Amino acid sequence: MVKLSRSRISFRKGNIRLSAFVTSPSLDKKYEIWFETEASNRNLLSLGPEVFLPILLFMSMRFKEELIIEESISQDLLNSLYKVMKLTSSWPDTDSWSKLYPINIATSTTKAVSIRSVKKGKGAFFSLGLDSFYTLKKSEIRKSTRLTHLILVHGFDIALNDKKLFSVVLKNAKKVAKKTEKKLIVVKTNLKGFVQEAVRWDAGHGAALASVSYLLAKGLDVVAFNSEDANLSYAPYGTHPDLDRLWSTKTLKIYSSGSGLKRSEKTFFIRDYKLAQDHLRVCYENIGGAYNCSKCHKCLRTMLQLDSVGALENFKTMGRIPPYHLLNLLIEPKHRLFLWWDLLKNLPFPRLHARWLIFKMLLRSYKKMLLS
Numbered sequence: 001m002v003k004l005s006r007s008r009i010s011f012r013k014g015n016i017r018l019s020a021f022v023t024s025p026s027l028d029k030k031y032e033i034w035f036e037t038e039a040s041n042r043n044l045l046s047l048g049p050e051v052f053l054p055i056l057l058f059m060s061m062r063f064k065e066e067l068i069i070e071e072s073i074s075q076d077l078l079n080s081l082y083k084v085m086k087l088t089s090s091w092p093d094t095d096s097w098s099k100l101y102p103i104n105i106a107t108s109t110t111k112a113v114s115i116r117s118v119k120k121g122k123g124a125f126f127s128l129g130l131d132s133f134y135t136l137k138k139s140e141i142r143k144s145t146r147l148t149h150l151i152l153v154h155g156f157d158i159a160l161n162d163k164k165l166f167s168v169v170l171k172n173a174k175k176v177a178k179k180t181e182k183k184l185i186v187v188k189t190n191l192k193g194f195v196q197e198a199v200r201w202d203a204g205h206g207a208a209l210a211s212v213s214y215l216l217a218k219g220l221d222v223v224a225f226n227s228e229d230a231n232l233s234y235a236p237y238g239t240h241p242d243l244d245r246l247w248s249t250k251t252l253k254i255y256s257s258g259s260g261l262k263r264s265e266k267t268f269f270i271r272d273y274k275l276a277q278d279h280l281r282v283c284y285e286n287i288g289g290a291y292n293c294s295k296c297h298k299c300l301r302t303m304l305q306l307d308s309v310g311a312l313e314n315f316k317t318m319g320r321i322p323p324y325h326l327l328n329l330l331i332e333p334k335h336r337l338f339l340w341w342d343l344l345k346n347l348p349f350p351r352l353h354a355r356w357l358i359f360k361m362l363l364r365s366y367k368k369m370l371l372s
Contacts, residue, residue, distance in 0.1 A: 001025075002060040003068040007049050014039055015188075018047050018215065022056065026063040027197060035215050036188040044121075044149075044185065044219025050077050051215045054207035054247065055191060057081050059198040061089060061100035068106050075110040076249045077214075083246045088236075097236035098199040123149035123185070123216060124224035124257065125209060127157055128172055130302060131226035133276040134266040135257040136180065139224075145257075149220060150177050153212060154188045156205070157284050165289050172279040179275060187212050206238035210247040210254065217252045227256040229263040229342070262342055264305055271311035280317050294319030 005021040019034035033052055037045070049071040060067040085102055093099035124139070124147050126132045139147040152173050158166045170186065177184035191211060195204040206225065213223040225244045228237060237243075241259040248254045258266060270276045280292075282302045287293040294303065303319065306312040312320070 001066040001068050002056055002063065004049060004052055004056055004070065006070050007047070007052070009047050011039060016042060016045065016047075018045075018051060020049065020052050022052075022059075022194070024059070024063060024065060026065065031194055031197070032190075033194050034190055035212070037186060037215075041185055041219075044216050046214060046217040049073055050217075051211050053077070053081060054084075054210035054214070055195050055198075055204060057084065057105070058088075058100060058195075058204055058207050060103045060105075061085065062098055062198045064101045064103065066104045066106055070108060072109040072111050073107050074249070076251075078105065078107070078110055080247060080249055081105060084243065087243060087246060091236035094236055096200065096202040097238075098203045100199075120221040121148040121183075121219055122222040122224075123147065123151050123213075123220045125212075125226060126150035126152055126173060126176075126184075128169060128176070128279050128281040129226070130263070130266055130270065130276070130280065130282055131228075131258060133270045133273060133280065134261075135224055135226055136176070136275070137270055137273050138257065140180065145224075147180075147182055147224075149183045149185055149216075151185050151187065151212065151216065151223070154186065155190060155192055156208065158286070160188070160190060162286070162289065165286055165291070168291060169281060172281070176275050176279055185216065187215065201238075203236070203238050206240070206243060206247075209239070213247065213252065213254055217249075220252065222253045222255070224255060224257040227259040227261070229261075264308070264342055267302075267305040267311075268309050271306070271309045271314075277311075277314045278316055280315055282318075292317055292319065 002022065002024040005023075007018060007020040010017045010019070015036050016039045017034050017036040019032055022031045022033060035051060049069055050073055053069070053073070056067055082105070088100045089102045091097055091100070122145070124132070124135045126136065136147065136150070139145045150173065152170065154160065154166050158169060173184055189212070191208050192201065195201060195208055198204070209225055213220070216223070225239050227241065227244075228239055239256065241256045244254055244256045283290065283292040283296060283299050285293055285296040285298075287295060292299050294300070299319070303312055306315055306318065312318060
């Protein structure tokens with residue numbers, strides 16, 4: 001069984017930390033999971049066991065073990081977890097999804113949820129990525145989706161020990177928040193390492209986002225997850241239009257921002273957005289601590305997409321296209337190949353050399369998959 005101990009609240013250096021221990025026969029040790037943010041955010045925080053449950057649900061389902069919770073949780077949230085379980089246990093194992101199985105959730109007691117009539121905030125996860133800027137710009141256009149908060153997480157796509165890179169990202173995120181009159185919430189957590197003990201990050205990152213959303217549920221009514229490319233919506237994935245909304249409760253709405261759109265369409269939408277031009281960050285390999293390395297497949301794909309809409313020259317944080325980097329590039333996992341096929345179709349005619357290099361790279365990637 002996967003067992004969650006009683007959660008603990010502590011204060012250190014002006015920050016507030018929520019932590020709890022997790023044990024399981026399938027783990028080689030007792031794990032402590034923690035979330036930390038500035039103590040000034042206290043009025044936004046829901047400091048209870050619910051915060052840990054999304055990823056513990058996936059861990060229990062992966063290990064086929066009962067989930068034991070020593071504290072009382074809301075019946076409303078428990079209902080949401082069973083909805084998530086019903087959907088995700090029906091999904092097959094793929095190169096981006098870990099097969100999950102139905103399990104039992106045992107809790108000491110459940111409690112009724114208190115519905116608040118006072119309107120709270122609307123937040124969105126904000127990593128300075130292309131999808132993040134799409135959500136931000138869209139929210140400025142549509143009053144019904146106007147955001148009040150941006151959520152930046154340290155420990156997901158930037159490692160906890162990479163303080164230098166995160167300081168640059170934080171500085172830029174603060175500039176964007178100030179320019180758009182949003183409150184920036186910074187959350188630090190060690191959750192990613194724990195997630196990867198059970199499932200692939202591609203499969204578990206949506207549950208990790210749900211955990212951070214539950215942490216902020218006292219201050220936010222609505223949280224937007226930045227959706228993946230529409231080409232990926234056919235396959236199981238950690239963030240998925242059918243899954244994201246199931247994390248919602250009666251007091252917190254979670255939805256997929258930009259679902260149904262291809263990445264090429266989002267690129268076109270933000271091509272003239274000055275804040276994106278000045279601060280866009282898409283790299284997750286961060287070679288040499290680079291803000292954007294301009295060498296990994298995500299940097300190269302984004303650069304080519306921006307070039308396809310005639311905007312690359314205006315994006316200050318992106319390099320220029322070095323076609324030779326495509327020569328040895330291999331795309332894994334398989335579902336990412338669809339993003340490159342879409343890019344190939346949208347490249348302008350003058351980019352024939354880049355088209356040919358992408359085509360050769362795709363053939364190499366398919367060949368490797370067939371032989372492996």
